[in-house]
Amino acid sequence: MNSAASDPTATAHGRDDDVPLHTLKVLVAGGFGVGKTTLVSAVSEVRPLRTEELLTDASVGVDDLGGVEGKTTTTVAMDFGRLTFSGGVRLYLFGTPGQERFWFMWDQIAYGAVGAIVLVDTRRLSTSFAAIDFFEQRGLPFVIAANRFEGARRYTVEEIRDALDVDPEIPVMMCDVRSREVARGVLVALVEHALQAARS
Numbered sequence: 001m002n003s004a005a006s007d008p009t010a011t012a013h014g015r016d017d018d019v020p021l022h023t024l025k026v027l028v029a030g031g032f033g034v035g036k037t038t039l040v041s042a043v044s045e046v047r048p049l050r051t052e053e054l055l056t057d058a059s060v061g062v063d064d065l066g067g068v069e070g071k072t073t074t075t076v077a078m079d080f081g082r083l084t085f086s087g088g089v090r091l092y093l094f095g096t097p098g099q100e101r102f103w104f105m106w107d108q109i110a111y112g113a114v115g116a117i118v119l120v121d122t123r124r125l126s127t128s129f130a131a132i133d134f135f136e137q138r139g140l141p142f143v144i145a146a147n148r149f150e151g152a153r154r155y156t157v158e159e160i161r162d163a164l165d166v167d168p169e170i171p172v173m174m175c176d177v178r179s180r181e182v183a184r185g186v187l188v189a190l191v192e193h194a195l196q197a198a199r200s
């Protein structure tokens with residue numbers, strides 16, 4: 001990986017044709033309704049692929065809608081997007097489906113990924129436990145990004161780290177992934193963390 005990979009924020013958007021392209025697959029994971037599709041859509045430089053379906057009465061009693069009563073659609077397969085940094089790093093972003101009934105797809109979606117963002121909603125931390133376990137068990141580097149939802153109590157990063165009981169070297173950050181810049185910053189943190197993990 002060239003030196004720009006360690007500072008993929010140097011400049012944004014597109015790429016220089018004379019710089020070799022390093023492609024990396026990264027995952028955007030976490031529980032139901034934590035903002036995975038929102039993150040992929042916010043940063044993707046190509047029209048994101050989404051597989052949203054309406055939440056219907058069929059999901060009542062099956063999907064846990066507690067805390068996200070306003071949600072009308074859900075990802076049923078995956079999200080896909082792409083983001084290229086001018087230093088020559090291109091990320092292929094794969095968003096996982098959040099609902100428990102679609103977890104059987106995670107192994108296939110995760111294949112070949114260098115790392116993952118685990119999004120959490122501080123009102124419903126437990127919905128992201130399965131994603132954390134999944135990446136811990138497979139030794140795949142991940143960072144935790146806590147989305148700021150309106151009306152949610154404000155927690156410090158340390159409180160979130162304690163509540164999730166993750167290793168001290170795992171980066172934990174607050175975010176609002178509706179913002180392209182913020183979402184990009186989380187991806188940069190993930191790439192840096194994955195590179196560091198690969199070196200150690």
Ligand SMILES: Nc1nc2c(ncn2[C@@H]2O[C@H](COP(=O)(O)OP(=O)(O)OP(=O)(O)O)[C@@H](O)[C@H]2O)c(=O)[nH]1
Nearest residue numbers: 032033034035036037038074075098147149176177
């Ligand atoms: N306040 C706030 N709302 C957000 C944020 N991220 C996402 N949302 C909202 O949360 C809702 C759910 O977002 P999605 O992106 O569909 O969540 P998801 O994780 O893809 O959901 P599933 O695929 O159903 O698991 C949407 O209405 C978003 O606008 C955030 O950072 N802050």
Ligand SMILES: [Mg+2]
Nearest residue numbers: 036037074075
């Ligand atoms: Mg989704």
